[in-house]
Each structure stands twice: as C-alpha cells, then as structure tokens.
Amino acid sequence: MDLGIKGKKALVCASSKGLGLGCAEALAAAGVNLVMNARGAEALEASAERIRQEHAVEVTTVAADVATEEGQALVIKAAEGCDILVNNAGGPPPGMWQDWDREDFIQALDANMLAPIALIKALVPGMMERGWGRVVNITSQSVRAPIAVLGLSNSARTGLTGYVAGTARQVAGKGVTINNLLPGIHATDRADSLDGAVVQSKGITLDEARAERQATIPAGRYGTREEFGAACAFLCSQHAGFIVGQNLLLDGGATNITM
Numbered sequence: 001m002d003l004g005i006k007g008k009k010a011l012v013c014a015s016s017k018g019l020g021l022g023c024a025e026a027l028a029a030a031g032v033n034l035v036m037n038a039r040g041a042e043a044l045e046a047s048a049e050r051i052r053q054e055h056a057v058e059v060t061t062v063a064a065d066v067a068t069e070e071g072q073a074l075v076i077k078a079a080e081g082c083d084i085l086v087n088n089a090g091g092p093p094p095g096m097w098q099d100w101d102r103e104d105f106i107q108a109l110d111a112n113m114l115a116p117i118a119l120i121k122a123l124v125p126g127m128m129e130r131g132w133g134r135v136v137n138i139t140s141q142s143v144r145a146p147i148a149v150l151g152l153s154n155s156a157r158t159g160l161t162g163y164v165a166g167t168a169r170q171v172a173g174k175g176v177t178i179n180n181l182l183p184g185i186h187a188t189d190r191a192d193s194l195d196g197a198v199v200q201s202k203g204i205t206l207d208e209a210r211a212e213r214q215a216t217i218p219a220g221r222y223g224t225r226e227e228f229g230a231a232c233a234f235l236c237s238q239h240a241g242f243i244v245g246q247n248l249l250l251d252g253g254a255t256n257i258t259m
Contacts, residue, residue: 006031184251
C-alpha cells in the first residue's frame with residue numbers, strides 16, 4: 001500500500017531504539033524525512049545513519065531530553081514545518097502506591113503528559129495552516145486497563161489521553177488527526193526492565209518471567225518494533241484522515257475488554 005506520505009517530514013521522539021525506532025524505520029520506508037530525537041547521542045546517531053543508508057531519506061538528529069524545556073526548544077527548532085509528530089518517552093519505573101511522592105509524579109507528568117502536550121502545541125498550528133498533519137502519541141495499554149505496579153504511568157498517560165480526546169476533535173477540521181497507540185509488551189528494553197523486576201520480586205529466572213508474561217498474551221508472544229512501526233505509519237498516512245481521537249491497542253489481545 002502506498003501510504004501517500006513520501007517527502008513529508010516527521011519528528012519521532014525517543015527513536016534511537018525500541019518502539020520509537022520502529023516508527024522511524026516504518027516512516028522512512030514510506031519516504032518520510034525524519035527528525036530523530038533521543039537522550040543518548042551515540043545510539044541515536046547510529047540508528048539515524050542506518051536509516052539514511054537503508055532508505056535514502058534525510059535524517060536530522062537532536063540529542064536532548066524532551067521532558068525539559070531546553071530539550072523541547074531544541075527539538076521544536078529542528079522540527080519546524082514538520083507534517084508528522086510521533087510523541088514517545090520511556091515510562092516511569094514500576095513500584096507500589098506507597099512508594100511514590102510528589103516529585104515522582106511530577107517527573108512522570110513531565111515526561112509522559114506535559115512534554116507531548118508542549119510539542120503538540122508548538123507544531124500542530126503549522127500543520128493546521130498547511131491543511132494536513134498527523135500526531136501519534138505512544139502511550140500504553142494501561143490507559144485502558146490500569147496495571148497496578150505502573151501507577152505513575154497509569155496516571156500520566158491517562159492524563160494525556162484525556163487531553164487528546166478533546167484536542168483531536170478541535171483540530172480535525174483543519175486536516176490534522178491526533179491518535180494514540182497503546183502498546184502492550186513488546187520485545188524492547190522496557191520489557192527487559194519490567195521482566196527484570198519480576199525476576200527480583202519472585203526469585204525466578206528471566207526466561208521463567210518471560211514465559212509467565214507470554215502466557216497472559218493470547219498471541220503467545222511479545223510484539224515486535226516492526227509491526228508496531230507499521231501501525232504507526234498507517235495512522236500517519238493519507239488513508240487515516242477519518243481516524244480521530246482514537247486509542248489503538250497493540251497488545252496481542254492481552255487487555256481483556258469488550259470495547
């Protein structure tokens with residue numbers, strides 16, 4: 001399928017590895033020029049150079065923390081005139097409800113709610129002026145079915161979801177769509193971190209922890225960054241203009257809900 005976005009420009013946050021990288025790769029395969037962002041400069045440039053070589057698209061890198069105002073300013077400057085925004089940030093650490101204080105919540109909100117909102121506010125007006133734009137926020141399956149040990153993520157990402165629900169409907173008439181992708185467990189560093197926590201808490205091996213988690217997924221496996229990226233690229237395509245303010249689960253059927 002021709003996604004109809006060749007030559008457009010996309011900002012993909014936290015895209016040196018994991019799900020963000022999967023999105024960057026899929027968009028580059030569709031001919032989209034990229035602004036790639038991550039905190040670690042070395043890994044970011046390595047991923048960017050591979051994409052340049054494989055897909056012959058322009059790739060600009062910005063090593064910065066988008067949870068900070070300074071990082072946001074650098075990324076926004078590099079992404080001027082972009083047509084596509086993919087918001088992404090690593091999730092806060094797991095824990096129990098009594099473990100977190102105000103500062104923990106502020107950090108989670110900065111990274112997983114307020115930073116995406118800041119980028120939306122900075123870049124969507126230009127998309128509206130040009131009459132076309134796509135925003136995809138990578139959130140979590142936990143906004144549909146909370147995960148007890150991820151209370152910080154539950155809170156911040158659900159807040160972003162509420163913001164998007166109203167905002168998406170205000171900008172859709174200008175040709176701009178905003179939607180959310182809700183990943184379950186994918187084979188990324190984040191999964192390794194969560195599985196590692198299970199290893200410590202239960203005193204089992206990493207293979208046993210993964211087998212336990214895979215048993216809760218009807219698909220019987222973890223997702224891949226490639227299939228996640230393909231879903232992102234479709235939401236960014238010319239074919240997705242009538243999809244507005246939606247939350248698409250990519251979890252292998254793990255979230256057991258009717259709607």
